[in-house]
Amino acid sequence: MSLIVQKFGGTSVADVEKIRAAARKAIRAQRQGHRVVMVVSAMGKNTDTLLDLASQVGDNPPAREMDMLLSTGEQVSVALVAMAIHELGAKATSLTGGQIGMKTDNSYSKARIQSISTERIERLLDQGNIVVAAGFQGIDDDLNITTLGRGGSDTTAVALAAVLGADACEIYTDVDGVYTTDPRKLPEARRVEVISYDEMLELASLGAGVMHSRSIEFAKKFGVPIHVRSSFSDTEGTMIVAEAESTTQPVSGAAMTADEARVTVLGVPDVPGKSLQIFSAIAARKIAVDMVVQNVGKDGRADISFTVPRGELKSTLQALDQVIAAVGAEGVTHDDQVSKVSVVGLNMATQTNVASRMFRALSDAGVNIQMITTSEIKISTLVPKDQAANALRAVHEAFQLHHRPDDAKSWKQIKADRGATDVETLVNRLRADALEALTLTGITLTKDQARVTLHGVPDRPGIAADVFEMIGEAKIFVDMIVQGYDGEDGSTSVSLTVEKKDLKRAMEVAESIRAKHGLRDIQGADNIAKVTVSGIGLRSHTHVATLLFDRLATDQINVEMINTSELQVNAVIDAAKAVEATEGLRKTFAESLR
Structure with missing residues (x-):
């Protein structure tokens, strides 16, 4: 049975109705025959609220205590999402970063993933559960809660997809894919059907807010196909894979x-x-x-x-x-x-x-x-x-990025060209002691x-x-x-x-x-x-x-x-x-x- 990891960002679980919508997407995927792992961010502006509270207490809070505080946002979300799944008639279990077996180093607020123990997730999936995992967090060797920093939920999702050998990692967000530039800054920006890991890695580091660079690093390293989709529509979205959309267009995206x-x-x-x-x-x-x-x-x-x-x-x-x-x-x-x-x-x-x-x-x-x-x-x-x-x-405008290249290929065309054997994720590259090495x-x-x-x-x-x-x-x-x-x-x-x-x-x-x-x-x-x-x-x-x-x-x-x-x-x-x-x-x- 195939396995899909679905990640829902803060805007996708910002209120009860959006939480129910996310739950329905996961249930739909399960009923289509997939095993499903959800990775969930904190609700809406919850993290900002927690940061504001910390600033009211003091100017220089200890890094350990900040991670303890900020990790609670995801714990609220996963519990509510699991409850919603139950209300809709399916089985779900919520897990914190520590409970999914995500071991990190002890660099508070910027922790790196060292290993993930998948036994508990596998057991829950075998029992028919949708596993709802907290993004953004893990534990160090002393069981201290750590956070992964900006984009940590994306990183969690792609890392889980890698170690579980998932068929795809679906990133649900408030936009319907990756654009040639930020459409909020430039309305004429065009959604691309396919973008390469290397291009997305550069664009992510340059401020393209759809994905964080660390998650793309994971995907490239272990061959995880990423599907960026809208939480609020069924638009096809964008596939992030090894190949580019065009073989002739010199520039695929711009960023500020x-x-x-x-x-x-x-x-x-x-x-x-x-x-x-x-x-x-x-x-x-x-x-x-x-x-x-x-x-x-x-x-x-x-x-x-x-x-x-x-x-x-x-x-x-x-x-x-x-x-x-x-x-x-x-x-x-x-x-x-x-x-x-x-x-x-x-x-x-x-x-x-x-x-x-x-x-x-x-x-x-x-x-x-x-x-x-x-x-x-x-x-x-x-x-x-x-x-x-x-x-x-x-x-x-100079590179005509608002126009689709004449030789642009869809993900289906690329997948057919590359052959089925190359689509397999490269799980044999995983090193259990240092995933983010x-x-x-x-x-x-x-x-x-x-x-x-x-x-x-x-x-x-x-x-x-x-x-x-x-x-x-x-x-x-x-x-x-x-x-x-x-x-x-x-x-x-x-x-x-x-x-x-x-x-x-x-x-x-x-x-x-x-x-x-x-x-x-x-x-x-x-x-x-x-x-x-x-x-x-x-x-x-x-x-x-x-x-x-x-x-x-x-x-x-x-x-x-x-x-x-x-x-x-x-x-x-x-x-x-x-x-x-x-x-x-x-x-x-x-x-x-x-």
Whole structure:
């Protein structure tokens, strides 16, 4: 008999009528022949109410007691849902996180799942029960109640689907699927029928509120198909699987992260080990760093810029205060009035004009770009907060995301193409002692690379578009793009990597750009290589970059450029040290390599 995990978010169980509706969906699935596990969030704004109560008691409540308090919201929901199922004539049993056997570490408010014991759930299912499990919570080795943090109920649902070998994990929410961008911000956004794990993982980390990135990490790791559906209609929704909707469309979605903060550590000595000191201090506070930009150093020093969630800025600055003297940096600046606008697409890596199209769209909308980072499937830009909504609209329109691609495939077509054998979940990959352990899929070396750096780029709209349109016209394929601050005059520097054979032509284009825009300087280098750490959970496991920097520092290898994404950490280094660096990183991450 097939098994389905159904997750209902807070808006889906916000009142008694919605609780009854959720119960009816579960009963309907059971009567269709499925065994059913429900994962339920706290009702409506219940968690916010509990947080408000805690703030009235004191400003700094103990983390353990906060988890004890917040876990009660889900316990109310599961009991009420189980009661509703009984009233409708079916059998149900409600279980807390501890009762479903969810063991976590002891990181209160951000706990990670270590193992799930499924015996009790299996027994209750065999007895004909619908199992109603509390999302968001577990217990540690000392039986303390822990919570999983933001999106914890999604994570609970996908984790249960993985360990139970479920046929699908249905996520019921207040929207009817995944859209090309947030439809509340852009009404013309289009619902997609299929989106890949990688695309959804990037979009989730960028602020797409439908799913949390940790749950997508689980799904990708264990091959769990996720079906995002509306709690209030029978719309087909969106399937999140390994494949993308289109094989030709370069961009599948756009996202805006409104509340970001930029931090720049100025004048960092350009020697091995300094990045390690900076990011170790931040990682110790479990702060997820994004858009890491370390550009090419000048006069023995480099600036390192990165973004953090606006709410984590204070803690980030406190961490830096403790290490800035030891690092030998000249100072720290920050800006909390910035937002991140990004585009994501699996087909981006094979098309050369994606960056220039995005930058031109922003230029035409009068939006200034403060930072740029890229990965194989994502381009992120940091823009002024008051320009973010216009920026999102501009890039969505530029890539015609409101139109369905001509070659778009439905889930039924993809399922038929891939064959039945590949649909099976990859439960053999489960490691009972560490479900959320970091999983790396590879450490690779890209040789024969070259770098072009433009110094003194005026900080005004349109420059980035001009740069990359001119490079595109020269038929030069660009890999990494990094833009960061360059000096007290407010100018920026832009570095990009190309194939070594294209360096001469790239420098000719750079010289034209320098003359056109009055740049201060251009530099080129052909003695570089790129090392890449790829995997699942790179950003949520905040120690990955720390370990990378630690290994490179130990081997006395300096980092020239860095960029990060949900799926990769890339570092540009001296080509002469490339093989040594790759071998060292493989040893460091040996336990995490699949």
